[in-house]
Amino acid sequence: MTNVEVKVAEVISVGSELLLGDILNSNGQYLAQELAKLGIAHYYQTTVGDNPERLQQAIELAASRANLLIFTGGLGPTPDDLTTETIANTFQTALVERAEVWNDIQAKFAQRGRTLTDNNRKQALLPEGADILKNPVGTAPGMIWSPQPHLLILTFPGVPSEMKRMWQDIAVPLLKAQGWSADVIASRILRFWGVSESALAEKVSHLFEQANPTVAPYSNWGEVKLRISAKAPTTDAAMALIAPMEAEIRDIAGIDCFGADAQSLGTAVGALLQQRQETLAVAESCTGGGLGSYLTEIPGSSQYFHGGVIAYDNSVKQSLLDVSAADLAQLGAVSEAVAKQMAQGVRDRLGTTWGLSITGVAGPDGGTPDKPVGCVYIGVAGPVNVMAKRYQFGARGRDWVRRVSVCSALDQLRRACITTPFHLD
Amino acid sequence: MTNVEVKVAEVISVGSELLLGDILNSNGQYLAQELAKLGIAHYYQTTVGDNPERLQQAIELAASRANLLIFTGGLGPTPDDLTTETIANTFQTALVERAEVWNDIQAKFAQRGRTLTDNNRKQALLPEGADILKNPVGTAPGMIWSPQPHLLILTFPGVPSEMKRMWQDIAVPLLKAQGWSADVIASRILRFWGVSESALAEKVSHLFEQANPTVAPYSNWGEVKLRISAKAPTTDAAMALIAPMEAEIRDIAGIDCFGADAQSLGTAVGALLQQRQETLAVAESCTGGGLGSYLTEIPGSSQYFHGGVIAYDNSVKQSLLDVSAADLAQLGAVSEAVAKQMAQGVRDRLGTTWGLSITGVAGPDGGTPDKPVGCVYIGVAGPVNVMAKRYQFGARGRDWVRRVSVCSALDQLRRACITTPFHLD
Structure with missing residues (x-):
């Protein structure tokens, strides 16, 4: 044969x-x-x-x-x-x-x-x-x-x-x-955070019928992707088919699109911070270092990432982040006040432009009716203000909650950077 | 056929x-x-x-x-x-x-x-x-x-x-x-750190010829595994064939065997610390939180893991870990002295039984002839003393160096725990 x-x-x-x-x-x-x-x-x-x-x-x-x-x-x-x-x-x-x-x-x-x-x-x-x-x-x-x-x-x-x-x-x-590769299929993957697959698919549904390039949606661990694929004799020719489609999708999706291909939320945030000559420190409770680890996967991240505090035990939140003992006792470690103080505390202690905090219930135990498993507060302290947001990621497993918390924190910082003027400090 | x-x-x-x-x-x-x-x-x-x-x-x-x-x-x-x-x-x-x-x-x-x-x-x-x-x-x-x-x-x-x-x-x-399941194949996977696949294989080579149970080695990301598989009418009978083989291998391998099946270096260290009622804090440079993240993957790790410091920037090594500015300047952040001070600093600041530190060159840049990419110092501060060890993991990629650093740190702590008497504090 x-x-x-x-x-x-x-x-x-x-x-x-x-x-x-x-x-x-x-x-x-x-x-x-x-x-x-x-x-x-x-x-x-x-x-x-x-x-x-x-x-x-x-x-x-x-x-x-x-x-x-x-x-x-x-x-x-x-x-x-x-x-x-x-x-x-x-x-x-x-x-x-x-x-x-x-x-x-x-x-x-x-x-x-x-x-x-x-x-x-x-x-x-x-x-x-x-x-x-x-x-x-x-x-x-x-x-x-x-x-x-x-x-x-x-x-x-x-x-x-x-x-x-x-x-x-x-x-x-x-x-x-050796000439094995006659026609080339080139792809570009656009990446989104903070929008559901079905909501995004509805916005771009008119593109799904096209034959070359094709557009296909998928999602993984809370991230939504659109893959644009084109077939042509050369990679350059295929990419030329992809470019206008990419421009159209980016225009429709706006700030929800954080990058393409190998760009991750981490590299997107890193690029923003480098461009703005700003620095970052993190304060992590339920993610236990996962946010820092994710940021430092990127070579060169030392230019904007200074480090942080893994405040797994409440005593560490007090001693290294200056979180109020009264708030910890009255409001609990998983609360808006504590998330804000963690972000502000690590920003102050490390002297960075931004402080980013995560505190939540990763599970499988520790949930309450008020704060069930998957309830996570993410805090951002920056040059203008400090804010925290509550998320409910669901009891979909400890790994899920921790990983989605890390990405959501980066996305929250990304949006804060984009909407904050430069050099306020 | x-x-x-x-x-x-x-x-x-x-x-x-x-x-x-x-x-x-x-x-x-x-x-x-x-x-x-x-x-x-x-x-x-x-x-x-x-x-x-x-x-x-x-x-x-x-x-x-x-x-x-x-x-x-x-x-x-x-x-x-x-x-x-x-x-x-x-x-x-x-x-x-x-x-x-x-x-x-x-x-x-x-x-x-x-x-x-x-x-x-x-x-x-x-x-x-x-x-x-x-x-x-x-x-x-x-x-x-x-x-x-x-x-x-x-x-x-x-x-x-x-x-x-x-x-x-x-x-x-x-x-x-329908009688398809006459015999059951049961397996047990023994897991090793700190020994190469070929060195371990040589030590147990006389077991590879056996037919039931069989023994087969493999390795992944620096970890070596031996799979013992037995065939018998019931799972219990198969496990009974496996037990003496497991005992023999554990006897030959000694401290290099850290566990079996779902036990990881993280759960092995966690079990030791819980049994000894001891606590742990980490100080991470090149791993950026990866060690803390790995430890807190395990539900219930808050019983022994208190947190730590991500000291990516040298200023954080000084401000939150009390590392000597002179040593950082003269010996560099990747040195035995700094690894020891990081471990001791985080142990002191967080008041834990053990302090575990990692500082190294994850690459791809930053290598020197003396300290090439893959050169990592791991420090352990405990009730008896503080020590640090130099590793050379090779320029096998940033992910490799960081992941193997985390596992080696846990393994070093595991060995320190096993050889340190209880309750010295």
């Missing part, structure tokens, strides 16, 4: 842990998205365990109906990591140790002060004729191998961070250079 | 949205876990798009090597939902409308005040001879069908909530009643 004109990929995920359900196969989704972006057709994904006979059967089948085989998993140092040798056996090719890989493994172990074992040496073996697909992150390299005409094999470790890095750094440029 | 003695399942997920990466295939993991619980062997999972020829190829292959075929997806009302009719075509059987299903669909639409379309009637069609697999949640029923001897087909909608409900309510009792 292999056809040189039609280029078809197939993804094979290897690992008994996948068949036992110990691990969610997120690599499958990632590669599916990436192949779609490149415009490479892709008709099957197979998951198979650490069993050489069954893996070989999957390889033979895939090679009979596809000409780009992408493997993830089974490249580790242990005896049940069988992907490389099974591929070599399927195409009756010997494995050869690569000095370059072995040196790299030795160097990585030395750098981390770890002891090499005989097992690790196995990772330096690749089929004769295969090229090394370098792994800049971990020890297991992959391979780039064409064991027969019109068949290209790429192997990646199962660890998503390593696989993604190798895919982006090496596989994508290689596939483009 | 079908063998009546050996019962083997295969999972086929249908939907072009899976191959475009729009949806993560969480059903695959769920069914894998469920089949493992039932002790039903399961060697392949296949994902295929909404294409009848390719779906039929997948069905024929699965029927040739398994005797329980489980389908998810493709049962909806739209023309691209093709699972039911393709299965019927593969086994050359006519579709027949089921009055019971059609009545149920009409009733559900009436109840929700929605308008029926002709498309919906398609969902009432099932192959002649198939039983209805009722859907108590949505409109699409599945089927229970044995089109030929020693072959059982079950179909489920792709929506996870509907699939799971139908699986639990109907499929699990059916499979047990």
